[in-house]
Amino acid sequence: MSQPTRSLTQAIATLVSGALFGFGLALSTMIQPEVVLQFLRFENYGLMLVMGGAVLVTLVAYKGLPRITKAPLLGGQFQQHASQWNRDTAVGAAIFGLGWGLCGVCPGPAIAALGVGNWDLLWVLAGIALGALFQGIGRQH
Amino acid sequence: MTLATTLFPSGWMHFLAGGLLIGCAVALLFVLTGRVGGMSTVFSTSWSWLVKTPYFLQQRYTESRGWRQIYAAGLVLGAALWWLLVDGGTPQTTQVPAWKLLLGGLLVGYGARLGNGCTSGHGICGLGSLQWPSLMAVLTFMATAFASANLIGRWL
Numbered sequence: 001m002s003q004p005t006r007s008l009t010q011a012i013a014t015l016v017s018g019a020l021f022g023f024g025l026a027l028s029t030m031i032q033p034e035v036v037l038q039f040l041r042f043e044n045y046g047l048m049l050v051m052g053g054a055v056l057v058t059l060v061a062y063k064g065l066p067r068i069t070k071a072p073l074l075g076g077q078f079q080q081h082a083s084q085w086n087r088d089t090a091v092g093a094a095i096f097g098l099g100w101g102l103c104g105v106c107p108g109p110a111i112a113a114l115g116v117g118n119w120d121l122l123w124v125l126a127g128i129a130l131g132a133l134f135q136g137i138g139r140q141h
Numbered sequence: 142m143t144l145a146t147t148l149f150p151s152g153w154m155h156f157l158a159g160g161l162l163i164g165c166a167v168a169l170l171f172v173l174t175g176r177v178g179g180m181s182t183v184f185s186t187s188w189s190w191l192v193k194t195p196y197f198l199q200q201r202y203t204e205s206r207g208w209r210q211i212y213a214a215g216l217v218l219g220a221a222l223w224w225l226l227v228d229g230g231t232p233q234t235t236q237v238p239a240w241k242l243l244l245g246g247l248l249v250g251y252g253a254r255l256g257n258g259c260t261s262g263h264g265i266c267g268l269g270s271l272q273w274p275s276l277m278a279v280l281t282f283m284a285t286a287f288a289s290a291n292l293i294g295r296w297l
Contacts, residue, residue, distance in 0.1 A: 011208065013174055014211045015215040016169070017215060018213065018214065018215020018218070022219025022220040022221075024166060025159065025216070026219070027159040027223055028158070028159020028162075029156075030159065031233075032233065033237045034236065040286050040290030041295075044149060044151060045148040046151065050163070053158075053160025053161040054167070055265055057163075057167070058268075059268070061168030061171050062168075062266075073173050074174055076175045078171065078175040082272065083257060083272045085273070088256060089258075089274060089278050090278075090281060092251075092252045092254070092256020092278075093256040093279075093281040094252070094284075094285045095256070096252030097281065097287075097289065099247065099249035100248075101287065101289025102245035103246060104245070104290070105245065105249070106253075106260040107261070108180040108259075108260065108261050110246065111180065111213050114217045115219065115221035115224060116220050116221065116223070117224065117230075118234060119232070123239050123242035125246065126246065127242065127243045127245065127249065128181075128184055128247075128249050130247055131246065131254070132185050132253075133188055133192070133250075135254040136185055136194070136196045137196075140196060
């Protein structure tokens with residue numbers, strides 16, 4: 001495959017993967033803040049099934065695929081994003097949870113909500129964008 | 142009432158089906174391109190087009206900002222397909238007041254970026270690659286989310 005063709009097919013694959021993700025988020029009603037807040041108030045445990053199902057498939061893919069094929073089918077290499085446990089991760093996760101419990105929307109659903117015409121959630125989208133800006137501005141690394 | 146209707150008053154199949162689809166999405170992205178995609182990074186990498194500071198211009202942001210925006214566009218597209226084909230195309234609304242959405246969003250955005258991940262980054266990709274720092278992050282944000290939803294969320 002030539003480089004431009006490869007870039008294009010990778011872009012299409014990324015778009016299709018994103019669409020599958022968005023369809024799953026919408027189908028599982030995770031883009032409805034009320035359903036997420038019901039879970040956080042112990043009234044509906046559906047979110048456990050969503051997370052459980054998603055993590056299970058991801059686990060099989062992340063651990064199994066590199067054993068079957070050396071490289072991704074469209075070229076490049078399998079990326080690994082190592083997470084670290086430090087003060088920033090701890091404080092950041094705690095702040096993230098506070099906000100998530102307040103509004104019932106996390107970053108994926110905030111973006112996906114644009115696709116179902118839920119304009120109320122533009123407030124969250126604006127908030128997340130500004131929050132990400134505030135976090136990065138003034139930081140050197 | 143059976144256990145199933147107590148735990149899942151709105152049914153359970155759509156939750157499991159949606160979760161499996163999300164997992165397939167992450168798996169498909171990985172098998173085809175090798176990319177590992179959490180959603181909160183979309184926001185920081187998008188700012189990197191506009192805000193030319195060393196933090197936003199770090200290599201891992203500028204390298205991935207292009208495909209992350211395509212991934213986010215796919216997210217909107219997929220939700221729209223569900224909306225038009227399955228849900229009938231009536232615009233959704235929420236009863237959560239605007240100030241909670243905005244303030245909650247600010248904390249979500251700031252916290253997810255400071256902590257390098259959200260429900261999809263640490264939750265799905267991190268747990269899916271068996272990384273204990275991600276497990277710690279998930280336990281931390283679940284704890285504060287339960288506290289905030291039950292305490293602040295109910296009183297205000």
